[in-house]
Amino acid sequence: MDNKLTIYNTLSKKKEIFEPLNPPHVGMYVCGPTVYGDPHLGHARPAIAFDLVFRYLQHLDYKVRYVRNITDVGHLENDADEGEDKIAKKARLEELEPMEVVQYYTNSYHAAMQALNVLNPSIEPNASGHIIEQMTMIRKILKSGYAYESAGSIYFDVEKYNETNPYGILSGRKVEDLIATTRELDGQGEKKNSFDFALWKKAAPEHIMRWPSEWSDGFPGWHMECSAMGTRYLGEQFDIHGGGMDLLFPHHESEIAQSVAANGKMPVRYWMHNNMITINGQKMGKSLGNAVSLEEFFTGEHPLLTHAYSPMTIRFFIMQAHYRSTLDFSNEALQAAEKGYRRMMAAMEVLEKLEANGKPGESVKINWLKDKCYEAMNDDFNSPVLIAHLFDGVKTINSIKDGKLKIDKENLIALKELFMIFGNDILGLKSEGEAAGGQDDLSSKLIETLLDLRRESKLNKDFNTADKIRDQLTAMGVTLKDTKEGTEWSL
Amino acid sequence: MDNKLTIYNTLSKKKEIFEPLNPPHVGMYVCGPTVYGDPHLGHARPAIAFDLVFRYLQHLDYKVRYVRNITDVGHLENDADEGEDKIAKKARLEELEPMEVVQYYTNSYHAAMQALNVLNPSIEPNASGHIIEQMTMIRKILKSGYAYESAGSIYFDVEKYNETNPYGILSGRKVEDLIATTRELDGQGEKKNSFDFALWKKAAPEHIMRWPSEWSDGFPGWHMECSAMGTRYLGEQFDIHGGGMDLLFPHHESEIAQSVAANGKMPVRYWMHNNMITINGQKMGKSLGNAVSLEEFFTGEHPLLTHAYSPMTIRFFIMQAHYRSTLDFSNEALQAAEKGYRRMMAAMEVLEKLEANGKPGESVKINWLKDKCYEAMNDDFNSPVLIAHLFDGVKTINSIKDGKLKIDKENLIALKELFMIFGNDILGLKSEGEAAGGQDDLSSKLIETLLDLRRESKLNKDFNTADKIRDQLTAMGVTLKDTKEGTEWSL
Numbered sequence: 001m002d003n004k005l006t007i008y009n010t011l012s013k014k015k016e017i018f019e020p021l022n023p024p025h026v027g028m029y030v031c032g033p034t035v036y037g038d039p040h041l042g043h044a045r046p047a048i049a050f051d052l053v054f055r056y057l058q059h060l061d062y063k064v065r066y067v068r069n070i071t072d073v074g075h076l077e078n079d080a081d082e083g084e085d086k087i088a089k090k091a092r093l094e095e096l097e098p099m100e101v102v103q104y105y106t107n108s109y110h111a112a113m114q115a116l117n118v119l120n121p122s123i124e125p126n127a128s129g130h131i132i133e134q135m136t137m138i139r140k141i142l143k144s145g146y147a148y149e150s151a152g153s154i155y156f157d158v159e160k161y162n163e164t165n166p167y168g169i170l171s172g173r174k175v176e177d178l179i180a181t182t183r184e185l186d187g188q189g190e191k192k193n194s195f196d197f198a199l200w201k202k203a204a205p206e207h208i209m210r211w212p213s214e215w216s217d218g219f220p221g222w223h224m225e226c227s228a229m230g231t232r233y234l235g236e237q238f239d240i241h242g243g244g245m246d247l248l249f250p251h252h253e254s255e256i257a258q259s260v261a262a263n264g265k266m267p268v269r270y271w272m273h274n275n276m277i278t279i280n281g282q283k284m285g286k287s288l289g290n291a292v293s294l295e296e297f298f299t300g301e302h303p304l305l306t307h308a309y310s311p312m313t314i315r316f317f318i319m320q321a322h323y324r325s326t327l328d329f330s331n332e333a334l335q336a337a338e339k340g341y342r343r344m345m346a347a348m349e350v351l352e353k354l355e356a357n358g359k360p361g362e363s364v365k366i367n368w369l370k371d372k373c374y375e376a377m378n379d380d381f382n383s384p385v386l387i388a389h390l391f392d393g394v395k396t397i398n399s400i401k402d403g404k405l406k407i408d409k410e411n412l413i414a415l416k417e418l419f420m421i422f423g424n425d426i427l428g429l430k431s432e433g434e435a436a437g438g439q440d441d442l443s444s445k446l447i448e449t450l451l452d453l454r455r456e457s458k459l460n461k462d463f464n465t466a467d468k469i470r471d472q473l474t475a476m477g478v479t480l481k482d483t484k485e486g487t488e489w490s491l
Numbered sequence: 492m493d494n495k496l497t498i499y500n501t502l503s504k505k506k507e508i509f510e511p512l513n514p515p516h517v518g519m520y521v522c523g524p525t526v527y528g529d530p531h532l533g534h535a536r537p538a539i540a541f542d543l544v545f546r547y548l549q550h551l552d553y554k555v556r557y558v559r560n561i562t563d564v565g566h567l568e569n570d571a572d573e574g575e576d577k578i579a580k581k582a583r584l585e586e587l588e589p590m591e592v593v594q595y596y597t598n599s600y601h602a603a604m605q606a607l608n609v610l611n612p613s614i615e616p617n618a619s620g621h622i623i624e625q626m627t628m629i630r631k632i633l634k635s636g637y638a639y640e641s642a643g644s645i646y647f648d649v650e651k652y653n654e655t656n657p658y659g660i661l662s663g664r665k666v667e668d669l670i671a672t673t674r675e676l677d678g679q680g681e682k683k684n685s686f687d688f689a690l691w692k693k694a695a696p697e698h699i700m701r702w703p704s705e706w707s708d709g710f711p712g713w714h715m716e717c718s719a720m721g722t723r724y725l726g727e728q729f730d731i732h733g734g735g736m737d738l739l740f741p742h743h744e745s746e747i748a749q750s751v752a753a754n755g756k757m758p759v760r761y762w763m764h765n766n767m768i769t770i771n772g773q774k775m776g777k778s779l780g781n782a783v784s785l786e787e788f789f790t791g792e793h794p795l796l797t798h799a800y801s802p803m804t805i806r807f808f809i810m811q812a813h814y815r816s817t818l819d820f821s822n823e824a825l826q827a828a829e830k831g832y833r834r835m836m837a838a839m840e841v842l843e844k845l846e847a848n849g850k851p852g853e854s855v856k857i858n859w860l861k862d863k864c865y866e867a868m869n870d871d872f873n874s875p876v877l878i879a880h881l882f883d884g885v886k887t888i889n890s891i892k893d894g895k896l897k898i899d900k901e902n903l904i905a906l907k908e909l910f911m912i913f914g915n916d917i918l919g920l921k922s923e924g925e926a927a928g929g930q931d932d933l934s935s936k937l938i939e940t941l942l943d944l945r946r947e948s949k950l951n952k953d954f955n956t957a958d959k960i961r962d963q964l965t966a967m968g969v970t971l972k973d974t975k976e977g978t979e980w981s982l
Contacts, residue, residue: 025584065584065591092726093516093556099614099724100556107611110601120598123590129620132702211623233590235583442967446937449963453944453956465944472940476933 005060007240008324008380010248010271011170015380020239021269026062027238028054029230029268031247032124034071035105038293039112041277041314041329042244042284048315049274049323049381050242051118055426056377067233068121069226070109072102072128073209073219098209099128112294115311117428123233127225131211134220134228137262138199146261150190152202152216156257158195165260170271171249197254199224223254230267231259241268245275274323279304280330292329306331309338310432316341319383319427340391345431347394348419350401358406366414369393373422383427390422447478451487496551498731499815499871501739501762502661506871511730512760517553518729519545520721520759522738523615525562526596529784530603532768532805532820533735533775539806540765540814540872541733542609546917547868558724559612560717561600563593563619564700564710589700590619603785606802608919614724618716622702625711625719628753629690637752641681643693643707647748649686656751661762662740688745690715714745721758722750732759736766765814770795771821783820797822800829801923807832810874810918831882836922838885839910841892849897857905860884864913874918881913938969942978 005018020026030050033043050068057064113120127134138154141147146161147154158167162175178195198221203210210217220228230238236259243252252271259267276283279290292302300308309317317337321327369389376385393415399405407415423429450469457465470480473489481488496509511517521541524534541559548555604611618625629645632638637652638645649658653666669686689712694701701708711719721729727750734743743762750758767774770781783793791799800808808828812818860880867876884906890896898906914920941960948956961971964980972979 022582022584025582027584063584065588091513091516092724093513093518093554093729097556097614097724099616103611103614120594123588123594125590126617126620129617132622136703212627233583233588238584442934443937445967446934446941449960449967450937450940450944453941453960456956465947469940469944476936476940 003375003378005056005378006380007270007272009269010273011268016270018239018270020062021237024061024063026057026064026240027234028057028064028066028240028242029226029234029238030066030068030121030241031226031243031251032068032070033105033109035102035109037105038295039105039109040284040291040293041279041297043109043112044116044294044314045277045318045323045327046242046244046274047113047118048116048318050272051428052319052323052381052383052426053240053242053272054119054121055428056381059421059426065123065234066121067123067125067229069229070102070106070124070126071222071225072099072106072126073222073225096208102126102128108295112311115294115298116315117311117430119428125229125233127220127229128209130225130229130232131220133232134224135200135213137224137228137231137258138220140262141199141258144261144264146257147199148192149215152218153190153198154200154215154221155191155196156199156254156261157192158197158257159193161257161261165257167257168253170256171253173249173253195250197221197223197250199258223251223258226251227255227258227262227267230255231263236263236265237267237269239268240270240272242272242274245273248273272323275326278326278328281328304331309334312429312432313338313341315428316344320387322380322382322384324380340387341429344387344390344394344423345429347397348423348429349431351397351416351419354397354400354407354412354416356407356409356412357400357403358408360408360410362406363408363411364396364400364405366396366411366418369396370414370418373418377422377426386422386427390419390427393418447473447489451480451489455487494866494869496547496869497871498761498763500760501764502759507761509730509761511553512728515552515554517548517555517731518725519548519555519557519731519733520717520725520729521557521559521612521732522717522734522742523559523561524596524600526593526600528596529786530596530600531775531782531784532770532788534600535603535607535785535805536768536809536814536818537733537735537765538604538609539607539809541763542919543810543814543872543874543917544731544733544763545610545612546919547872550912550917556614556725557612558614558616558720560720561593561597561615561617562713562716563590563597563617564713564716587699593617593619599786603802606785606789607806608802608921610919616720616724618711618720619700621716621720621723622711624723625715626691626704628715628719628722628749629711631753632690632749635752635755637748638690639683640706643709644681644689645691645706646682646687647690647745647752648683649688649748650684652748652752656748658748659744661747662744664740664744686741688712688714688741690749714742714749717742718746718749718753718758721746722754727754727756728758728760730759731761731763733763733765736764739764763814766817769817769819772819795822800825803920803923804829804832806919807835811878813871813873813875815871831878832920835878835881835885835914836920838888839914839920840922842888842907842910845888845891845898845903845907847898847900847903848891848894849899851899851901853897854899854902855887855891855896857887857902857909860887861905861909864909868913868917877913877918881910881918884909938964938980942971942980946978 006015007018008015030046033039054064054066138147141156142154147156158175159179161167167175179193200213200215200218200220202216202218209219211219230241241252256267259265278284279292282288282290284291290304292304296302297305297309297314298311313334317334318327320337320340369392372389373386376382376389396405396415400407450473454466454469457469473480477491479490497506498509499506521537524530545555545557629638632647633645638647649666650670652658658666670684691704691706691709691711693707693709700710702710721732732743747758750756769775770783773779773781775782781795783795787793788796788800788805789802804825808825809818811828811831860883863880864877867873867880870876887896887906891898941964945957945960948960964971968982970981
């Protein structure tokens with residue numbers, strides 16, 4: 001294989017050959033979920049996009065340390081109506097405890113990720129567990145002169161930083177423009193400029209999550225956690241930083257500024273951003289009523305969904321688009337993905353039992369397909385092209401099965417290896433039975449056996465038995481659909 | 492129900508009526524795993540023992556905040572052979588990262604707990620994520636005069652504390668005895684007395700996990716985390732603190748001393764300790780070669796095991812002993828538990844389909860059994876007695892099935908409720924299918940349907956079909972056994 005892995009770098013706005021700082025090690029940081037709500041599609045897309053990156057880098061024999069954080073320093077507040085006094089008098093156990101909320105949604109997130117066959121990252125640090133690291137970094141930034149204290153809070157001085165370092169290097173925004181449009185709007189607030197961002201916020205009385213510091217009882221600004229945890233676990237400079245495109249500005253832009261101000265170095269070599277998800281062409285949002293949780297997809301219990309979509313269908317659907325393309329969820333598109341996924345899995349099952357049926361001279365060749373698959377992945381993790389190539393493989397498998405194509409032993413091994421590597425290991429596809437919530441292999445086989453018996457009963461004009469089988473399957477939640485090709489079933 | 496929940500309190504060494512500090516709230520803290528190795532029986536026992544407590548308290552309508560910590564501030568060190576210089580020159584990614592080890596074993600622990608049907612605690616805090624809380628508490632103890640600094644470390648002054656507060660109140664140890672036996676042994680070490688314990692340890696150069704403090708770059712002493720996290724999430728005084736008996740001294744004894752020194756109050760009302768596990772009568776230990784991991788139990792892959800034991804068998808086995816009794820694991824005992832578990836589950840399945848077969852006057856009565864079950868649980872969570880009562884229920888179920896006993900509607904509802912409450916909700920039993928690795932409900936129903944068809948085929952003398960069904964089931968790993976009562980199957 002001659003061609004090398006290239007990655008589209010948001011920083012340079014072009015594809016670059018991937019060269020890690022300390023091969024064979026690769027350090028990768030991806031912005032994880034804020035755990036104050038049910039996991040939804042906006043969580044699934046980056047998780048799956050960077051799972052693909054993680055899996056492919058590991059396949060290329062890199063030793064990847066993959067850090068995906070949990071944002072748990074939220075803004076949960078005590079009920080303001082109660083007043084501070086009343087809250088202070090409450091027993092500890094009667095108070096709202098944000099970490100209980102955090103635990104609940106972290107567990108939901110993990111369950112959803114497991115169902116989607118997303119591998120666990122190497123480290124999954126919590127923001128609340130790294131306050132010391134964040135305070136240490138804030139002190140460094142203060143010392144380097146790029147931050148100022150105001151009323152117990154610490155703010156990053158964007159204008160000053162921009163004098164020597166380009167703030168906007170990632171997003172392309174210009175501070176001059178920001179100044180022009182916002183200066184006159186600034187009142188007598190705490191900040192010098194409205195676009196300055198908090199490194200440390202003094203906590204209002206009703207704010208529950210707070211830690212003592214030399215500046216105030218407060219909490220770190222949102223951008224701090226990723227800078228501090230990235231540095232702690234991957235070093236002052238590391239290879240890949242990923243996240244959704246919505247995080248590009250101000251979050252990632254500010255991360256760069258913080259790291260340069262604290263450590264004097266650009267923190268990240270390759271910035272990667274997955275594009276956004278729309279639903280029926282609309283932006284996703286709670287206020288728009290179209291924020292479908294993953295659980296709702298898996299169960300089908302949402303007015304926008306015509307039926308349930310299994311975790312593997314969601315995974316396949318997300319990977320059928322390149323991570324830098326927008327992706328529109330609709331029932332039609334999901335049903336197409338479901339069919340595609342099933343077609344591929346069916347072929348992979350056929351492949352397992354396939355035996356060589358030809359001699360070397362007459363055999364179909366597989367190596368070119370393998371090269372094509374690597375080419376696709378090396379081209380900035382182009383999963384839709386990879387999937388298209390694998391569907392060429394599916395055609396080959398079915399043609400061999402039907403006796404229309406010959407394959408020899410060596411090429412059969414290569415074909416099996418190809419699907420093992422790209423289907424199972426890299427795309428992370430598995431049969432629904434193994435995924436949570438789907439039917440398992442045993443059930444599928446049992447259902448097929450019952451359908452066989454039903455077909456035979458019909459042939460023998462024993463309609464009583466045929467109807468009984470249908471009725472009992474229906475009672476178990478197995479829906480049958482008779483087609484020309486035979487009987488299809490679904491759960 | 493007149494009788495009240497009583498708990499054996501290690502502090503008073505007697506059973507006491509349980510009266511929470513702030514009903515209906517209950518605060519419970521249990522010492523969780525140290526995540527530097529595979530989860531084993533020593534992890535399963537406290538987790539299941541306090542899962543039972545958690546489940547029962549919730550059943551009694553208490554609002555339980557259950558905190559179970561993860562001890563991750565370990566003692567992983569860089570390879571001393573390499574020397575400090577060489578380590579310092581290593582890139583961050585080439586260094587051993589303790590949190591990667593922590594993540595790995597935390598994930599294994601969670602997977603094992605899920606398989607054992609142990610409910611998630613309300614909050615699962617990491618020691619490394621609560622360094623600030625621990626430092627704050629150390630400062631309080633220093634201020635109150637019960638700790639001293641020595642060479643960058645902070646030690647708890649046990650002798651001074653004991654002048655006004657009994658150190659040994661939990662374990663029954665006497666400081667006077669400790670002094671008599673250890674004073675002459677003390678050399679010119681950092682500590683005043685060898686039984687003084689560290690609140691903060693200055694880190695040796697090779698120690699990886701370290702945080703800055705006013706005393707030194709170091710890490711908190713082991714006992715600190717539970718005191719600090721218990722206080723943070725449950726308050727300065729809370730209801731229940733649990734853990735293994737091996738933690739009673741010095742860990743829990745020191746927790747009490749720390750809390751009294753910092754907050755001036757006894758931290759916990761009810762101290763609960765589960766007893767230890769032996770294997771074939773021997774203490775469990777890596778050096779003895781009998782430390783069987785939970786994974787090894789589930790797969791049967793360990794020289795000491797004659798076959799695999801399912802998670803539910805392990806759970807049932809642990810609950811067949813009272814939590815304060817020692818428990819000896821042997822293949823014989825586990826196989827007995829397996830049988831008992833299966834017998835109970837089979838009866839619970841029969842119960843589901845059972846219909847009333849008698850009038851009120853002639854019906855068996857169920858309420859006395861329910862009372863007995865509550866009595867057992869109220870008697871310090873006596874699960875073996877509870878299980879014995881449920882086996883009385885099993886006999887009743889089987890007698891009703893065989894037509895030897897009559898039951899009316901009302902009592903049938905009570906019987907079903909009894910098993911739902913005590914079998915499913917409190918003991919946390921579920922069919923193996925729902926547990927990892929077993930057959931699920933759908934498969935069971937499908938198999939039953941196929942067996943029905945086979946029976947009918949035989950009646951119709953269609954032996955071809957009957958044999959075909961048997962062969963296909965056998966090919967799927969379903970073993971059939973024809974008995975007088977019908978066909979039994981197993982996977």
